[in-house]
Amino acid sequence: MINQIGNYSLFIALFASIFLLFQSSNVIRNKSKNLDGKIFSALSVQSLMVLISFFSLIFAFIVSDFSNETVYNNSHTTKPLFYKISGSWGNHEGSLLLWLLVLTIFLFIFFISSKKLLNKYRILTVLFQELIIIGFLLFILFTSNPFLHLFPIPKEGTGLNPILQDPALAIHPPILYLGYVGTSIIFSSALAALVCGMVNKIWAKHIKKWVVISWIFLTIGILLGSIWAYYELGWGGFWFWDPVENVSLMPWFCLTALFHTIIVLEKRNIYQSWTIILSIATFSLSMGGTFLVRSGILNSIHTFANDPSRGIFILCFLLVLVLLAIFIFFIFQKKLSNNLTKPFLASKETAIIVNNWFMMFFLSVVLVGTVYPIFLEVISGSKISVGPPFYQKLILPFLIPFLLFMAVGPKLKWIKDNLSKIKLNQIMLFILSIAISYFIVKFFRVSYLLILPLFALGFFLFFVTIKDFFSKNSTMSQKISHFGFSLFILSILFNGILAKEFSSNMKVGDERKYLNKIIKFENLKIVEKNNYKSLVANFKISDEKSSINLSPEVRIYNQPRTLTSEAAINSTIYSDNFLVFNVIKNDGYYNVRYQFKPLMMWIWFSIILISVGGILSYLKKNE
Amino acid sequence: MNKNIKFIIIILLSLFVFFVFYKGLEKPNNYLPEKNLNKIETNLVFKNLNNKEEILLGELINSNSFSIINIWASWCLPCRDEHVHLLKLKNISEVDIIGINYKDKKSNAKEFLSELGNPYVEVLIDLDGTKSIELGAIGVPETYLIKNKIILKKYIGPLDDMKLKEIIKIIKNEKN
Numbered sequence: 001m002i003n004q005i006g007n008y009s010l011f012i013a014l015f016a017s018i019f020l021l022f023q024s025s026n027v028i029r030n031k032s033k034n035l036d037g038k039i040f041s042a043l044s045v046q047s048l049m050v051l052i053s054f055f056s057l058i059f060a061f062i063v064s065d066f067s068n069e070t071v072y073n074n075s076h077t078t079k080p081l082f083y084k085i086s087g088s089w090g091n092h093e094g095s096l097l098l099w100l101l102v103l104t105i106f107l108f109i110f111f112i113s114s115k116k117l118l119n120k121y122r123i124l125t126v127l128f129q130e131l132i133i134i135g136f137l138l139f140i141l142f143t144s145n146p147f148l149h150l151f152p153i154p155k156e157g158t159g160l161n162p163i164l165q166d167p168a169l170a171i172h173p174p175i176l177y178l179g180y181v182g183t184s185i186i187f188s189s190a191l192a193a194l195v196c197g198m199v200n201k202i203w204a205k206h207i208k209k210w211v212v213i214s215w216i217f218l219t220i221g222i223l224l225g226s227i228w229a230y231y232e233l234g235w236g237g238f239w240f241w242d243p244v245e246n247v248s249l250m251p252w253f254c255l256t257a258l259f260h261t262i263i264v265l266e267k268r269n270i271y272q273s274w275t276i277i278l279s280i281a282t283f284s285l286s287m288g289g290t291f292l293v294r295s296g297i298l299n300s301i302h303t304f305a306n307d308p309s310r311g312i313f314i315l316c317f318l319l320v321l322v323l324l325a326i327f328i329f330f331i332f333q334k335k336l337s338n339n340l341t342k343p344f345l346a347s348k349e350t351a352i353i354v355n356n357w358f359m360m361f362f363l364s365v366v367l368v369g370t371v372y373p374i375f376l377e378v379i380s381g382s383k384i385s386v387g388p389p390f391y392q393k394l395i396l397p398f399l400i401p402f403l404l405f406m407a408v409g410p411k412l413k414w415i416k417d418n419l420s421k422i423k424l425n426q427i428m429l430f431i432l433s434i435a436i437s438y439f440i441v442k443f444f445r446v447s448y449l450l451i452l453p454l455f456a457l458g459f460f461l462f463f464v465t466i467k468d469f470f471s472k473n474s475t476m477s478q479k480i481s482h483f484g485f486s487l488f489i490l491s492i493l494f495n496g497i498l499a500k501e502f503s504s505n506m507k508v509g510d511e512r513k514y515l516n517k518i519i520k521f522e523n524l525k526i527v528e529k530n531n532y533k534s535l536v537a538n539f540k541i542s543d544e545k546s547s548i549n550l551s552p553e554v555r556i557y558n559q560p561r562t563l564t565s566e567a568a569i570n571s572t573i574y575s576d577n578f579l580v581f582n583v584i585k586n587d588g589y590y591n592v593r594y595q596f597k598p599l600m601m602w603i604w605f606s607i608i609l610i611s612v613g614g615i616l617s618y619l620k621k622n623e
Numbered sequence: 624m625n626k627n628i629k630f631i632i633i634i635l636l637s638l639f640v641f642f643v644f645y646k647g648l649e650k651p652n653n654y655l656p657e658k659n660l661n662k663i664e665t666n667l668v669f670k671n672l673n674n675k676e677e678i679l680l681g682e683l684i685n686s687n688s689f690s691i692i693n694i695w696a697s698w699c700l701p702c703r704d705e706h707v708h709l710l711k712l713k714n715i716s717e718v719d720i721i722g723i724n725y726k727d728k729k730s731n732a733k734e735f736l737s738e739l740g741n742p743y744v745e746v747l748i749d750l751d752g753t754k755s756i757e758l759g760a761i762g763v764p765e766t767y768l769i770k771n772k773i774i775l776k777k778y779i780g781p782l783d784d785m786k787l788k789e790i791i792k793i794i795k796n797e798k799n
Contacts, residue, residue, distance in 0.1 A: 150779070152762035297647045311648045319641045326637065330630045378646040 003068050006056035007147040009049040010137065013104070016046035017134045024127040028120060036119070039126060043111055046133075047104040054101045057146050061088040066157055069148040070094060076159040078531045086170030092294065092310075093146035095173055099290075100136045102174075102181040107133070110185050110210070117206060124192035125185075131324075132184055135317045143310045162532070162557040162564050168228040176221030176248060180286040182214025183251060186258070187283035187321075190276050191328050197335035199276060204266035207279075209618065211262055215255050216614040222248050223607045230600075231567050238492075238603050241388045246370040247289035250363055254282040257359035260352045267414060268349060272336045273329075274356075280325045287318045297374060344416040351409030358402045365394045396450055403457035403489065406482060407464040410474050429467070433459035446497050455493055461486035477620065481613025488606035491599045500596040507588045517543045519594055532557040537581055537590070539568070550579040576600040663692075663772050667754050669747035672724055672732060680721075683745055684769060689718045689794055692767045693743070694755050696725045697735035699763045705781035709742040712787055716794060722746040725755055725763050768793065 020042045027039075057070070061084045066072045074091045075084055089098045107129045114122050140146070186207060193203045225248065226238050239245065258278040265275050291297075295311025343349035369386040377383055437455035440446075465483040468474060502514040506521045513519075522538040535554040540547055550568035557564065567580040578595040665681030684690045693709060695702040713720055722743035724732045729748070736746070749755050758767075759777075768776040768790055775793060778786055 154762065154779075291644070295648060297644065312645070315641065315644050315648070319637065322637050323634070326630070326633055330626065333626070374647045375643050378643050 002056045002060045002063075002065055003147040003149055006053040006060070007145070009053040009056070010141055010147075013046045013049040013053070013100075014134070014137045014141065016042050016049065017130050017137060020046070020126060020130045021134070024123045024130070027123045028127070039123065040111065043104075043108050043126070047108045050097075050101050050104045053147075054097055057094055057097060058085055058088045061085060064157065066155070067150050067153045068146075069150045070146045072150055072154050072157045074159070075157040076531070077156060079159070079165075080530070082167075082170065083165045087164075089173055090164045090169070093140070093144045095177075096136065096140050096144055097146055098174060099177055099181060100133065100140060102177050103129070103133050103136060103184060106181055106185050110189070114206065117202070118196060118198060121189075121192050121196045121198055121203075124195055125189045128188035128191050129184065132188070132321070135321075139310075139313050139317065143313055159531075159557070162555065162562045166228060166232055168224050169232070172221060172224040172228060175217050175224060179214050179216075179218030179221050179255075180251070180290070182210055182217060183255065183283045183286045185210050186214065186279045187325070190279035191325060194276055194328060194332045194335065197332070199265075199272045199336055201266055201269050204262050204275070208262050208266060211255065211259050212614055212618045215252075215259050216611050216618065218248070218252050218255060219607065219611045219614065222252060223604065223611070227604060231569055232564075238600070241369070241386075241391050243370050244293055246366045247292050250366055250370075251282050251285040251289065253359045253363040253366070254278060254285055257356045257363075258282055260355050264349050264352050268343075270343065270349065271353075273333065276329060276336075278356075280322075280329065284318070284322055284325070287314070287321065291315055291318055292370070346412060346417045348409070348412045348414045348417075351405065351412050354405050354409065358398065358405070361398060362395060365391060396454065399489070400450070400453045400457055403454075403461050403486075406485070407457070407461045410468075410478060410482065425467075426464070429463045430456075430460055433457070433463060444497055448497075451493070451497065454489075458486060458489040458493055462490060475617070475620070477613040477615075477617035479613075480616060481610045484606045484609030484613060487602060487609065491602035491606055494599050495597060495603065498596075498598045501593070502595070503591070503593045505589045506592045507590065514594065517541055519592070521590075521592065522549075524590075535583070539579055539592075539594075541577060541579075541594070548577060550577060552579050552581050554581065554583055571601055573601055574598065663767065663769055663774055664757050664759075665772055667757060669723070669749065669754065672729065672746035672748055678745065678747065680747070681772075683719070683721050684772060685719065688770070689797070690769045691718055691720045691790075692723060692758070692769060693720055694723045694725050694749075694758075694760050694763050694765045696727045696763050697731040698727065699725075701781040702764045703735075703739070705764050705783075706739045706742070708782040708784070708787050710740050712782075712790065713742040716791060718794065719744045723755060723758075724748050725760075726750065726752045770797065 020039060023038055023042065057068075059065075060068045060071050061075055062081065064071065064075060064077045064084070066075075070091060070093045074087050074094075079087070088094045107126065110129075111122065111126060114125075189203075189207050189210070190199075193199045193207075222245075225245065229240065229242075229245075230238055258275065261271050261275050261278060264271050291311065291314040294314060297311060343353075369390055373384050373386055434456045436459050437452055440455055441452050461482070465479060465486050468479050469483075500515065502512070502519070504512050506512065506519075508521055508524050511518060511520045518541070520540045520542075522540055524535060524537045527534045527536050533556045535556075536551055537553070539550045539552070541550060542548075548570050550570055552568035553566040555564045555566060556562075563583070565580050565582055567578055569579075570577040575596060575598040578597055580593050582591045582593075663684070665679070665684060667680045668677050669680060670676070671678055691712070695705070709720060712718070720743050722745070724746055726749070732746070732748075736743075755765075759774075762779070764781050766778040766782055766786075767774045768778075776790070782790075
């Protein structure tokens with residue numbers, strides 16, 4: 001029964017889509033007719049239907065209706081209610097339904113919040129957005145239907161992958177999707193604005209809200225994923241350059257560039273085609289990311305679902321959208337006003353373009369690192385794997401000029417500024433930063449060449465942004481975000497040079513000395529929980545002054561049968577103590593990995609600060 | 624002119640990327656999530672349908688190559704549809720298909736096989752359905768692709784052409 005409701009509401013949503021396609025193309029052909037009301041009702045029906053379908057899936061999960069194949073494959077009666085609910089989007093089919101839900105709801109919000117703008121532009125946005133929605137509906141209905149019926153009805157489900165049973169991961173996908181899907185609105189509206197010839201200040205002001213909101217969600221979504229990977233996967237770090245992580249980072253770079261460029265378009269009415277190109281690229285990267293993750297072309301811990309036929313569908317769909325965008329861009333490009341007034345070298349416009357260059361550079365590094373192995377394997381058949389050293393070598397040196405520009409750029413005025421007015425106190429700050437970094441490098445005896453300039457500029461940006469809080473020449477949101485970024489860079493630098501790792505095989509009662517600490521394996525007990533059994537170890541880590549107790553676990557889930565390691569993390573504002581252990585064989589020895597990670601909290605906190613800047617910027621625009 | 628060249632280059636580039644990804648999808652990707660790595664319970668004694676001898680399931684399963692276990696019943700309509708595919712599978716691959724006859728009358732089962740053909744190397748009887756449950760079955764028909772006593776793939780519901788292709792692909796890829 002629930003299955004049918006879910007299934008048929010999706011079909012109704014599909015009809016609404018087709019209806020909207022016809023209506024909107026009608027409106028565009030004979031401009032006199034105004035079908036606002038009809039389009040509004042069709043959009044409402046569509047959003048409602050997708051909503052019903054989504055809730056019927058959640059309902060099926062809550063009541064453990066195993067006649068639904070998706071529920072059977074991803075749930076179990078003994079699972080806590082919270083994970084039953086989050087399990088509904090923790091799988092391939094459900095997550096696509098969530099995509100679709102956000103797509104339709106965003107379009108609905110867009111339509112009712114843009115009433116002041118040109119009608120043709122709104123209808124065209126609806127048209128492009130409906131093309132995307134139809135694509136997703138067909139994809140869901142024909143390759144990944146979450147409402148497939150199972151007969152005979154199984155008594156019990158196979159369970160949700162235990163590593164997904166985690167609160168951070170329960171909200172990570174929805175938040176990330178809000179970011180991804182927000183870029184689809186940017187894409188559709190950029191194309192519509194291009195066709196209508198209204199790529200101008202008004203459009204920039206309107207779409208900026210969507211850019212900011214997508215950016216906020218994308219940033220927080222990535223943060224949550226990163227936190228999850230830190231304590232659940234037990235790799236002991238905040239970023240692993242895993243292909244799937246990279247895939248979410250690429251649209252982020254693009255969106256950050258767009259975020260800055262759209263301000264120039266709003267204020268100065270230049271960089272029109274560049275803004276459009278960025279809008280198209282951001283969405284293509286989001287969709288491309290979905291393709292890479294969902295098709296299983298990448299082998300990563302995230303590729304839970306892989307089915308080539310699904311991959312081919314997304315790939316073709318993506319090609320159609322990209323080709324459509326390219327054609328529209330080249331046909332309507334002449335409508336862009338040829339505002340070729342070159343910005344002056346020392347001006348905010350130039351500074352923002354420099355920001356864009358860096359973003360594009362970082363983007364290309366990550367893109368090459370992620371996609372090149374696939375290309376190479378297809379073309380020459382050889383397998384390579386690209387790891388963190390590649391990214392570090394290519395990104396770190398370029399962070400140095402980037403940080404410098406970030407410290408100087410936001411101070412410049414629009415149109416034209418004078419560079420010779422560099423003040424004495426800035427030079428003082430610069431010298432101070434170099435001095436501090438020199439002492440840090442000497443004190444910790446770091447040998448890596450780039451560390452000195454990285455620290456110096458990190459501190460420089462840090463001081464400059466603090467000083468900026470007392471001046472008036474830029475917005476609060478920008479100050480907070482840039483300050484957050486300087487904090488982020490400093491935290492990862494300190495984290496990078498001061499992190500320590502120790503690994504050893506120990507049995508109960510063993511003691512190991514490491515640096516000035518003593519690690520003692522005190523005891524081990526077995527705990528029975530509702531849906532898993534757990535081996536809880538107790539370690540004591542003590543130095544001269546203090547001692548902490550850490551209790552990492554190894555969990556044995558019964559549905560499906562899986563072992564997971566739960567790291568024990570002791571976080572303070574100075575550092576994290578991270579301990580994880582694994583069962584080796586049955587001879588009583590366990591592999592113990594202990595890590596000392598300074599300033600981890602500050603990494604998370606600085607990313608939150610960066611997003612707070614975005615949130616402030618969004619709130620201010622809504623006043 | 625300049626613009627046209629740019630346009631063509633971009634189109635060609637996107638087609639190239641499309642082509643590479645398309646090819647990339649075709650490469651064998653036998654990544655199996657850990658939850659499917661279920662060991663099959665081999666310590667089960669079954670009676671044979673034809674001569675009523677007792678057989679240990681572990682003896683029938685090849686240790687180094689593939690075997691398939693198919694759970695079926697003559698009263699199950701989807702099994703009837705599936706049967707053609709099992710016969711097909713027997714003809715195109717050298718895999719042993721072990722049939723487990725689930726909660727069935729012996730006479731009906733025999734009749735079913737003589738009517739539709741016998742794809743199985745052995746047919747085992749599970750009169751009360753308990754042994755199938757120990758194998759992890761939830762109903763009929765179900766099919767398991769097994770290698771080294773590990774279930775590589777579990778199909779719930781009747782096999783069709785798609786699933787058949789997949790099985791053959793997995794077998795081929797493992798051999799290479």
